Amino acid sequence: MLLSVAPCCWSTRQATEWAEEFGPIYKVRFLFYHAIVITDPLLARYVLRSKLLDKFRFLYSFLDPFLAGPNLLTGNTDEHWRAVRKGVAPAFSAANMRAAFTHVVERSEKLVAILDGHGPRTPINVDNLLLRESMDIIGRVGFEYEMGALESLAAGDDAGPGRNAVHRVEEPLSVLRTPVVHRVEEPLSVLRVWDAGVRHGRSLLEQWKEVVRKLLGHIQRIDPGDNTFANLLMATRDPKTGKQLSDAQMLPEIAALFFAGIDTTGHTGTWALFLLAQHPEVEARLAAELDAAKLLATPARPRPHQLQWADLGRLTYLQAVIKEVLRMYPPVGLGQIRISHRHDLHLAGGRIRVPRGTALWVPHHGMHNVSFNWDRPHDFLPERWLAPGTELAQQRPMPQEWYAGWDAQLSAGQLSVAADDADGQDAPKRWFPFAEGPRSCVGKSLAQVTLPATLAILLSHFTFRLADEMGGAEGVRARETYSLVTGIKGGMMMHAVPRVDLQD
Numbered sequence: 001m002l003l004s005v006a007p008c009c010w011s012t013r014q015a016t017e018w019a020e021e022f023g024p025i026y027k028v029r030f031l032f033y034h035a036i037v038i039t040d041p042l043l044a045r046y047v048l049r050s051k052l053l054d055k056f057r058f059l060y061s062f063l064d065p066f067l068a069g070p071n072l073l074t075g076n077t078d079e080h081w082r083a084v085r086k087g088v089a090p091a092f093s094a095a096n097m098r099a100a101f102t103h104v105v106e107r108s109e110k111l112v113a114i115l116d117g118h119g120p121r122t123p124i125n126v127d128n129l130l131l132r133e134s135m136d137i138i139g140r141v142g143f144e145y146e147m148g149a150l151e152s153l154a155a156g157d158d159a160g161p162g163r164n165a166v167h168r169v170e171e172p173l174s175v176l177r178t179p180v181v182h183r184v185e186e187p188l189s190v191l192r193v194w195d196a197g198v199r200h201g202r203s204l205l206e207q208w209k210e211v212v213r214k215l216l217g218h219i220q221r222i223d224p225g226d227n228t229f230a231n232l233l234m235a236t237r238d239p240k241t242g243k244q245l246s247d248a249q250m251l252p253e254i255a256a257l258f259f260a261g262i263d264t265t266g267h268t269g270t271w272a273l274f275l276l277a278q279h280p281e282v283e284a285r286l287a288a289e290l291d292a293a294k295l296l297a298t299p300a301r302p303r304p305h306q307l308q309w310a311d312l313g314r315l316t317y318l319q320a321v322i323k324e325v326l327r328m329y330p331p332v333g334l335g336q337i338r339i340s341h342r343h344d345l346h347l348a349g350g351r352i353r354v355p356r357g358t359a360l361w362v363p364h365h366g367m368h369n370v371s372f373n374w375d376r377p378h379d380f381l382p383e384r385w386l387a388p389g390t391e392l393a394q395q396r397p398m399p400q401e402w403y404a405g406w407d408a409q410l411s412a413g414q415l416s417v418a419a420d421d422a423d424g425q426d427a428p429k430r431w432f433p434f435a436e437g438p439r440s441c442v443g444k445s446l447a448q449v450t451l452p453a454t455l456a457i458l459l460s461h462f463t464f465r466l467a468d469e470m471g472g473a474e475g476v477r478a479r480e481t482y483s484l485v486t487g488i489k490g491g492m493m494m495h496a497v498p499r500v501d502l503q504d
């Protein structure tokens, strides 16, 4: 089935709806490009692990101006990418994550203090808080730098002087978001020089670049700790010259780390609070788990134990909640888009031929939410994660007619995926919010510490209720935004109700 779509119509939910209608493999056309959309876990694994396919640079190149150039996230899978990826990956080691945990706990306790000070009556934008927390954590863990994002909010200093790198955090964040969305959804918006919004976007972009330049200056001045992202980035050698990366090469890597880490982690926390508010039975079970670990504030224990590293592994229901949130709202809902520039490709042992120049799109939202991959996909059911292997594809017979049209495209002499796919023998997955294959998320371990620790600490002290102004679940649905990351327009307004009123 060939559908013609313009980028302005992209929505991660749209791809899911089409998958329900047209099956786990269908074609769409984006402007001049043809894309094959895949929500079949086995085919997706072939695509995402294939060494013959690369990132769809045309799409990612739209991000480069906002990230000061190609980088780990947006660049091709070439020698340079390999050198940087190999160079910085140890920053996310288990040992480093233990140290990161201390920062996450401190920042989460700061959040608790902010919410305590704010009180339950007036709603607060929890998305804004969690994005700021993510920014602070990446600043500290990656660069040993105080971004001061939560401090500036706590001090009511939204527009105040830039003591730290960021004094108006929403602004740099929207630098990363608004112009990108414009560029992708409205490619000609850059020409609207008379538009105040576009001009404002440009000035925000300059502010953001200034922040990144400050960070680079900072890491070049200090002696960053061993195995920090900053230290490893400075130790990375350009494979072409054998020399240290130039400033022009380092700036995009710094920008990309924030870009890739803030919204993904922050919004996931927000969706978790939203879903818990919609499902009191899940929230109650989670509270019981926190209570059993002596982490919950109760009248008898108004100041609960401080969260410890070892608790993270014990809070199995919390981990299940997070996995289910990542299933329903995969932050990179758009998923991964690959292309083969040089070769035609055969998938599924030769049954499906993909002509070179065709994009292959694996939408994460679709993969995680279609009814042929999941039972009750639209229900929030953390319990499904208590059984092992939930992320693996189910051996379900797919209706043959979904694949029938593809067999006809076989032609002799093409590359076979078997030759390409040396490590494709393990069971394919139907859940991979952090992506699959060589270009999977390098910062996954940091998110896997930040999310449970932040949520455990927040939920130990508060229950969250959706503010009336959000218009219930339907109002929230109507405000979902899809640039590259699934977010919420205007933020998520919620009441943070203390579990124990310390004034009593």
Ligand code: HEM
Residues within 6 Å of the ligand: 072, 073, 074, 085, 138, 256, 257, 258, 260, 261, 262, 264, 265, 268, 330, 331, 332, 335, 336, 337, 433, 434, 435, 438, 439, 440, 441, 442, 443, 444, 446, 447
């Ligand atoms: C819930 C949180 C997160 C999710 C779901 C997530 C998901 C992803 C996904 C799907 C990709 C592949 C993107 C693509 O191919 O277009 C990716 C790549 C990446 N992520 Fe994350 N991410 C998260 C948090 C983070 C954090 C905290 C950091 C770092 C601080 C980070 C840094 C990166 C980088 C640098 C890449 C590019 C890796 C490469 O291509 O080598 N991410 N992430």
